[in-house]
Amino acid sequence: MSDELKRGLEGVLVAESSLSNIDGDAGRLVYRGYAIEDLAREASYEEVCYLLWHGHLPDRDELDAFEDALANERAVDDRILATLDELAGDERPMAALRTAVSMFSAGDPDSAANPRDREATLRKGRRVAAKVPTVLAAFDRLRNGEKPVEPHPDLGYAANFLYMLTGEEPDEVAAETFDQALVLHADHGLNASTFTTMVIASTFADAYSALTGGVGALSGPLHGGANQDVMEMLYEIDEAGADPVDFVADARENREDWRVPGWGHRVYNVKDPRADILQSRLEELGESADDTKWYDATTAIENHLREEGLIEKGIAPNVDFYSGSVYHQLGIPMDMYTPIFAMSRVSGWLGHILEYQENNRLIRPRARYTGPEDESFVPVDER
Numbered sequence: 001m002s003d004e005l006k007r008g009l010e011g012v013l014v015a016e017s018s019l020s021n022i023d024g025d026a027g028r029l030v031y032r033g034y035a036i037e038d039l040a041r042e043a044s045y046e047e048v049c050y051l052l053w054h055g056h057l058p059d060r061d062e063l064d065a066f067e068d069a070l071a072n073e074r075a076v077d078d079r080i081l082a083t084l085d086e087l088a089g090d091e092r093p094m095a096a097l098r099t100a101v102s103m104f105s106a107g108d109p110d111s112a113a114n115p116r117d118r119e120a121t122l123r124k125g126r127r128v129a130a131k132v133p134t135v136l137a138a139f140d141r142l143r144n145g146e147k148p149v150e151p152h153p154d155l156g157y158a159a160n161f162l163y164m165l166t167g168e169e170p171d172e173v174a175a176e177t178f179d180q181a182l183v184l185h186a187d188h189g190l191n192a193s194t195f196t197t198m199v200i201a202s203t204f205a206d207a208y209s210a211l212t213g214g215v216g217a218l219s220g221p222l223h224g225g226a227n228q229d230v231m232e233m234l235y236e237i238d239e240a241g242a243d244p245v246d247f248v249a250d251a252r253e254n255r256e257d258w259r260v261p262g263w264g265h266r267v268y269n270v271k272d273p274r275a276d277i278l279q280s281r282l283e284e285l286g287e288s289a290d291d292t293k294w295y296d297a298t299t300a301i302e303n304h305l306r307e308e309g310l311i312e313k314g315i316a317p318n319v320d321f322y323s324g325s326v327y328h329q330l331g332i333p334m335d336m337y338t339p340i341f342a343m344s345r346v347s348g349w350l351g352h353i354l355e356y357q358e359n360n361r362l363i364r365p366r367a368r369y370t371g372p373e374d375e376s377f378v379p380v381d382e383r
């Protein structure tokens with residue numbers, strides 16, 4: 001047994017996986033061998049989800065059947081809608097999502113299935129993936145005093161979410177952009193939330209427990225929460241009428257322990273390839289809306305920090321740096337950005353759960369004990 005301490009499990013190999021591979025020095029990401037650039041351009045989120053869960057890209061019949069199966073599971077139980085309504089007064093969407101994912105097991109015909117039953121776990125995953133957009137859109141409408149919009153059976157996954165959120169069918173550019181963002185966020189090796197789902201699933205707890213844990217882990221500002229933090233920073237800059245570069249320079253100098261949100265990554269030492277794709281998408285959206293304010297601000301910050309040498313030090317823009325501005329251009333409320341990340345990442349979470357459980361070993365590391373030994377117990381009234 002090695003006594004070498006690896007804080008944050010940095011670089012520690014704990015599993016084999018064929019789902020996604022990251023070359024952090026080259027800035028390259030593949031899902032099952034397919035470059036992220038190709039998938040973002042050519043594949044829908046449903047195709048990527050199928051790829052991650054079944055190991056190959058679907059043919060036309062497989063894709064049609066998969067899309068139908070997902071579309072048929074979009075409706076959510078009235079008890080969940082009632083709970084969302086109750087939470088809508090003061091809960092945040094990410095917390096409401098955490099509660100809803102935990103509730104999905106109630107009423108699921110497979111809820112009592114053996115967690116080792118791969119087909120049942122796949123069906124559960126499909127239900128969660130199908131219902132998360134419905135929950136999020138319903139929650140947003142309920143908190144705005146509006147009735148939830150029923151899912152649209154003829155719309156794809158991405159377009160249907162935007163439709164349920166706004167009550168209007170999105171145009172092609174919005175639907176395509178959102179679909180692309182979902183593809184980009186689907187999987188990313190053993191990131192913190194995926195690892196959380198694997199830890200839970202390694203006990204053969206059910207998929208609902210594991211996925212609920214995944215939502216919780218993703219919510220933190222060091223992980224999925226950073227996309228909202230980026231947009232909050234951009235709003236702060238905008239509202240103060242500040243220059244983005246001056247703002248960041250000042251924050252770095254004067255705010256204690258301040259980190260540029262959307263920068264830095266445990267695996268990438270260069271710019272995240274997904275950030276490049278989202279940056280281009282943001283530029284296009286800005287130009288067609290005649291409003292490049294967010295593109296200009298984020299790009300100016302990136303150029304400034306690049307000149308300052310941050311990227312040379314291995315701290316570079318990650319996927320969260322440009323995603324929030326893209327969602328903003330699509331008219332999506334800021335506190336929905338991290339939940340949208342979760343909506344997409346369900347595919348990676350479930351893919352890793354299925355893969356890990358095929359050759360399962362309980363995940364149970366250890367800590368070096370640094371506490372006292374041989375203390376004499378003193379009864380409470382004598383302490």
Ligand SMILES: CC(=O)SCCNC(=O)CCNC(=O)[C@H](O)C(C)(C)COP(=O)(O)OP(=O)(O)OC[C@H]1O[C@@H](n2cnc3c(N)ncnc32)[C@H](O)[C@@H]1OP(=O)(O)O
Pocket residue numbers: 008221222223224226258259260261262263264265266267315318319320
């Ligand atoms: C989808 C995702 O989860 S992507 C990540 C999203 N999170 C963020 O964008 C939040 C901001 N980024 C960060 O906090 C970090 O880069 C993390 C948590 C993502 C990765 O961090 P780690 O691999 O643990 O690196 P660690 O925290 O040890 O940082 C290493 C050094 O880089 C610096 N650094 C890391 N990120 C940043 C940043 N965003 N801004 C400024 N400095 C940074 C640290 O201060 C540290 O410097 P030091 O050695 O002088 O103390």
Ligand SMILES: O=C([O-])CC(=O)C(=O)O
Pocket residue numbers: 185187188189190191192223266267318319
């Ligand atoms: O991989 C990580 O550590 C963070 C993550 O989930 C991502 O970048 O998509």
